[in-house]
Amino acid sequence: MQINRRTVLGGGAIFTGVSASASATVTAKGGEKKHTKALSALAGYVDQHRTDWGLPGMTVSVVDDSGFSGFVMSGLADIDRNIAVGPDHLFQVGSITKMMTALAAWSLIDEGKLSPDTRLSDLLPELSVRGGETITVKHLLDHTSGLPRGAPIILDGGLWTGSEPGAHWAYCNLGYKLAGMIVAKADGRLFPEAVEARVLRPLGMNNSIGALRAVDRNRYAQGYQPALLDRPAMRPGERREAPWVDYDGASGCVGATASDMALFLKFLIGVSKGKGGPVFSDEAAARFLADPADAPGWASDAKYGNGVAQITADDRAYLHHTGGMVSFSSSLHLDREAGVAAFASANVHYATNYRPRDVTLHACQLLQAAQDNAPAPAPAPAPTRPIVNQPARYNSTFTSQQGDRFDIISDGDQLKLQRQETTTKMQMIGDEHFACEDEKFHITGLQFEFENDKPIRAWAGGVEYLTDPATGYMPPPEPELRALEGRYDRDDRWALPIRIFARGDKLVMKNANYVSTLTQLDNGDWRASEHEWWPDWVRFDGLINGKTERLLISGVPYLRRFS
Numbered sequence: 001m002q003i004n005r006r007t008v009l010g011g012g013a014i015f016t017g018v019s020a021s022a023s024a025t026v027t028a029k030g031g032e033k034k035h036t037k038a039l040s041a042l043a044g045y046v047d048q049h050r051t052d053w054g055l056p057g058m059t060v061s062v063v064d065d066s067g068f069s070g071f072v073m074s075g076l077a078d079i080d081r082n083i084a085v086g087p088d089h090l091f092q093v094g095s096i097t098k099m100m101t102a103l104a105a106w107s108l109i110d111e112g113k114l115s116p117d118t119r120l121s122d123l124l125p126e127l128s129v130r131g132g133e134t135i136t137v138k139h140l141l142d143h144t145s146g147l148p149r150g151a152p153i154i155l156d157g158g159l160w161t162g163s164e165p166g167a168h169w170a171y172c173n174l175g176y177k178l179a180g181m182i183v184a185k186a187d188g189r190l191f192p193e194a195v196e197a198r199v200l201r202p203l204g205m206n207n208s209i210g211a212l213r214a215v216d217r218n219r220y221a222q223g224y225q226p227a228l229l230d231r232p233a234m235r236p237g238e239r240r241e242a243p244w245v246d247y248d249g250a251s252g253c254v255g256a257t258a259s260d261m262a263l264f265l266k267f268l269i270g271v272s273k274g275k276g277g278p279v280f281s282d283e284a285a286a287r288f289l290a291d292p293a294d295a296p297g298w299a300s301d302a303k304y305g306n307g308v309a310q311i312t313a314d315d316r317a318y319l320h321h322t323g324g325m326v327s328f329s330s331s332l333h334l335d336r337e338a339g340v341a342a343f344a345s346a347n348v349h350y351a352t353n354y355r356p357r358d359v360t361l362h363a364c365q366l367l368q369a370a371q372d373n374a375p376a377p378a379p380a381p382a383p384t385r386p387i388v389n390q391p392a393r394y395n396s397t398f399t400s401q402q403g404d405r406f407d408i409i410s411d412g413d414q415l416k417l418q419r420q421e422t423t424t425k426m427q428m429i430g431d432e433h434f435a436c437e438d439e440k441f442h443i444t445g446l447q448f449e450f451e452n453d454k455p456i457r458a459w460a461g462g463v464e465y466l467t468d469p470a471t472g473y474m475p476p477p478e479p480e481l482r483a484l485e486g487r488y489d490r491d492d493r494w495a496l497p498i499r500i501f502a503r504g505d506k507l508v509m510k511n512a513n514y515v516s517t518l519t520q521l522d523n524g525d526w527r528a529s530e531h532e533w534w535p536d537w538v539r540f541d542g543l544i545n546g547k548t549e550r551l552l553i554s555g556v557p558y559l560r561r562f563s
Contacts, residue, residue, distance in 0.1 A: 022057075022084065023047050024074035031068035038366040038376065039070040045362055045379050046074045050346070053354055054236020056224050057085040058346040060356075061262040062363045064371065065269050065339030069262045077221035077347065090220045090255040091345035092212060094323020094330050097195075098176050098307035099268075101250040102141045103279055104198045105179060106288055106306065108186045110280040116141070123182045128158030135165045137182060140175040142293040142305045147174050148535040151554035162535025169295045169304065170535065173251040176307075180250020191250050202278035203267050205260035211248040212255060220255060223327020225349030230487070230497040232435030232445040232512055233352065234427055242327040242349050245493050252323060258343075265334065265341035272319060272336045289319075313361055316368075322357060324350030326493050333360040340367035351496055353429060353513045386428045387413045394448065398458045398465035401473045406438075406465070408455075417441070429513055444499075447515055461510075462501035474504030481507055484540050486563030488551040498551065498558055509538065 024043035028036055042060065050058055057075030062068075073085040108114040116138040120129065129135065132147065139145040146161035149172045153159075159174075180191040187194040192210030200208050209216060227238035247253050256264070270277050276285035292305030303310040309320045316335055323330040329348050334341035342363035344356035362379045369376055381387070388394075391410035399405045406419040408426075415426045417438050424437035432448040444461035458465040462485065464473055477485075481502040488498045496511040507518040509528055516528035518538060526538040535554075542549035551558040 022050075022075045024072050025084075026073075027071045027087070029069040030066070031064075031070065034370040034373065035064075035068050035070060035367070038370040039072065041376050042070075042359075042363050042366055043072045043074070046072050046344075046359055049356065049359055050075050052236065053346075053348075053352070054239065055346045055348055055354070056239070057221055058344060058356065058359070059085050059089065059091055059221075059258045060342065060344040060359060060363065061258045061265060062342045062367060063262050063265045063269070063340070064367050065266075065273075066371075068367075069259075069266075071258050071262070073258070079222070079224075085221060085347075087258055088207070088219075090207075090209070090216070090257060091330065091347065092220070092223075092252070092323070092325045092328040093254050093256050093261070093343075093345065094252045094325045094328060094350075095173075096321045096323045096330055096332050096343075097250065097252045097254040099321060099332075100195050100199045100254055100264075100307070101176055101179055101183065101191075102288070102306035102308070104183050104187070104195045105137065105141060106284050107198045107280045108183065110276075110284040114182070114186045120145075120178065120182075123185065124178065127153070127178070129161065130158060131161035132159065132165065135161070137179065139165045140172075140179040140182075141307060142169070143172050143175060143295070144169050144293050145172060145175045146170075146533075146535055147172050147178075148537075148554040150174060150536070150556065152556065153177060155555045160535065163533035166293075168531070168533050169293050169297055171297060173249075176251035177249045183250065190248070192248050192253060195250070195254065199279055200254075200260075203260075203263050205256065205263055208254060208256035208260040211253050212246055214244055214246055216255070217244050220327075221347040223325070223347045223349065225326070226351055226512070229349075229351055229512060231443045232427075232429050232433075234425065234435050234437060235352070235354075239348070243493050245326050252325065261343040265332070265343055268319065268334055269339050269341055272334060273339070314365075318361070318364070320357075322355040324355065326350070329355050331356045331360045333357075333364045335364045335368055338364070338368040338371060340364050340371070342367075351512050388415055388428050391415055393450070393453055394455055396455045396467045398455075398467055399469050400463055400465050401469075404440075404463075404465075408458075417446075430515065433515055444501075444510075459501075459503060459508075461499065462503055462508075464503065477502035477504060479546075481505070483543065483547055486547065486560050488558035489561040490556070490558045495558070497561075500551070 024047050026039045026043050057077050060072035062070045077083045077085045077089050117136050120135040135145045144166050146163040146165050183194050184191040196210040223242035224239040225242040226233040227240050267277050271285045274286045276282045288306055292303035292310055295302040295304035298309050311318050311320050319334040321332050328345050330345035332343045342360040344359045358380045365377045394408045395410050397407050409416045417424050417426055426434045426436050429435050434446050441460050447459045449457040455467050485500050485502050499510045501508045509516045518526040520526050527534050539552045540548040549560045
């Protein structure tokens with residue numbers, strides 16, 4: 001592999017871009033010429049994704065119900081040692097583990113050792129959950145428990161719910177950690193051992209493991225992260241080696257090879273047709289996908305149950321999940337009607353804001369077309385950044401109260417920023433939210449506001465820019481809000497730095513990829529959601545020298561730094 005740009009900083013390699021010398025290789029088991037042709041088309045698409053996003057490597061598994069299995073290995077598992085991604089490399093599947101957690105639970109249900117209707121309070125009576133008396137196993141597996149999404153299990157005063165269990169859907173890693181504890185208790189082994197014995201080994205996934213341990217690190221592809229995690233990253237961009245993290249929580253602790261994931265995909269195709277295989281009975285398989293909850297937080301028409309999202313794409317029904325880890329980002333799609341499925345994982349940090357959804361979806365579409373002897377479908381574009389909708393509507397001059405100015409100029413389906421006679425790139429990373437190459441905005445990015453489809457305002461953190469200064473700038477924030485502004489860090493490899501900005505009478509919370517407007521609650525806490533039932537809270541404390549020194553998100557502490 002040839003590195004377009006490489007330096008060494010503090011002993012760690014930093015690189016930008018990848019070249020075609022690390023192009024994909026394909027292998028297949030079974031199938032016909034049409035399968036090989038589909039696999040070759042997929043390999044080209046994988047290479048394009050990897051190049052456009054600056055992904056070091058990617059592994060892909062595709063299967064159908066005729067017995068065909070195909071594999072695409074693209075790029076490098078280790079850049080420093082120039083080791084290509086291979087069939088024996090483990091990749092962390094992330095939250096796709098939730099499917100396996102639910103399968104382990106349902107194997108216990110099938111044996112009569114557990115029930116989806118058993119209450120959490122009966123299964124883990126030592127756990128204190130205010131308002132959670134009626135939480136059941138099903139609520140945990142469907143993300144409808146009402147529990148805070150990322151709170152630690154043990155907190156002074158116990159846990160809580162934001163709504164009646166079953167009333168609302170909100171993705172909840174905490175719920176799956178508790179589900180794993182329930183599986184371990186009912187099985188009599190630690191969760192990693194239970195998921196291996198009940199799911200991985202019965203499926204023949206003998207090279208996969210149920211916990212992420214440093215002792216196994218040499219079996220994995222090396223993960224990579226954006227060089228700087230405190231700002232929106234331009235893509236493709238500089239990356240460096242990501243740190244290793246040990247983990248055994250049932251929300252995302254499985255490492256698997258490509259061939260083992262092909263076995264898992266084949267089993268899931270069977271489950272989608274009511275076949276339980278070696279994990280549980282056909283009756284349990286039929287129940288496993290039968291009663292999902294509405295999941296508007298995933299997609300407007302999505303449903304979710306037992307670790308499986310049920311979605312629609314291009315008028316076809318899919319089973320789906322993604323996974324984001326400190327070192328890996330993954331995706332899985334399964335077309336129930338066609339009986340085809342795909343898994344893909346890239347060795348990049350979740351903060352890259354990338355999941356290989358387009359790869360796994362296109363893989364299923366290619367296999368479906370091969371089944372039907374139809375022409376290969378055109379893939380979704382694999383741009384380095386999402387296409388901007390109606391870019392010309394952003395065109396305007398923006399001016400701050402201090403007189404700083406910049407112009408936004410549409411350029412095809414993208415935007416550029418012009419300031420002081422210098423033109424730089426922008427990339428969309430969320431709704432009206434852009435990463436910026438310009439050094440003045442590369443930490444904060446820019447967020448735009450519109451009225452009647454015309455731009456009226458842009459925010460660079462807490463600095464307001466108007467298209468028409470005559471309309472008047474917002475009054476300065478009150479001292480009480482100014483005291484909360486700043487950067488807050490947590491020395492945890494999972495965590496990203498958080499910045500708090502005051503905008504007039506509003507408070508905004510931002511990390512590298514997301515921006516949330518905070519709503520103050522009656523008790524002085526804040527909520528980062530428009531939903532009144534949202535279970536997670538934000539709290540500030542430790543006022544010293546007119547600034548709060550600590551931010552807590554549902555009990556998880558972040559400390560003020562550099563501000």
